[in-house]
Amino acid sequence: MQTFDGLDEFERAVGTHLGHSRWRTVTQEQVDLFADTTDDHQWIHVDPERAARGPFGSTVAHGFLTLALLPSMVREIYRVEGMAMVVNYGSDRVRFPHPTPVGARIRAGAELTRLDRGPQGALAMVTTTVEIEGVAKPACVSDSLFLLRPGKDAS
Numbered sequence: 001m002q003t004f005d006g007l008d009e010f011e012r013a014v015g016t017h018l019g020h021s022r023w024r025t026v027t028q029e030q031v032d033l034f035a036d037t038t039d040d041h042q043w044i045h046v047d048p049e050r051a052a053r054g055p056f057g058s059t060v061a062h063g064f065l066t067l068a069l070l071p072s073m074v075r076e077i078y079r080v081e082g083m084a085m086v087v088n089y090g091s092d093r094v095r096f097p098h099p100t101p102v103g104a105r106i107r108a109g110a111e112l113t114r115l116d117r118g119p120q121g122a123l124a125m126v127t128t129t130v131e132i133e134g135v136a137k138p139a140c141v142s143d144s145l146f147l148l149r150p151g152k153d154a155s
Contacts, residue, residue: 010115025103066096095141
């Protein structure tokens with residue numbers, strides 16, 4: 001994990017790759033729980049028998065499940081010290097170039113692509129790419145926005 005000592009040091013990292021998360025396996029249990037939470041029970045996600053005969057040869061994770069895993073993966077990549085709060089501000093662009101088969105191992109890589117200062121702190125854009133082990137195309141590419149507010153950690 002890369003640790004930055006405040007916004008000045010983080011800002012100097014604009015345009016650089018920040019690192020990778022650990023590899024993790026996407027499980028059918030995760031997919032099923034996500035399906036229950038979102039009420040998206042499409043067979044390509046939740047019916048292993050039918051999905052084995054389908055276009056992907058197995059069940060696949062929901063694209064939005066892959067996206068939902070980003071915060072936990074990004075926390076393994078970098079940290080900015082001296083922040084009272086860091087919150088998800090949204091995404092400028094999200095794409096799912098390749099389905100993620102259940103049982104596949106994925107990891108995220110992050111690049112700090114932009115940091116804009118303002119009176120309340122900074123708005124950072126981090127381009128995160130979720131790789132699937134052994135697959136050329138990524139599972140997800142997201143330009144995520146984070147609002148960083150300096151100050152004493154409120155936690």
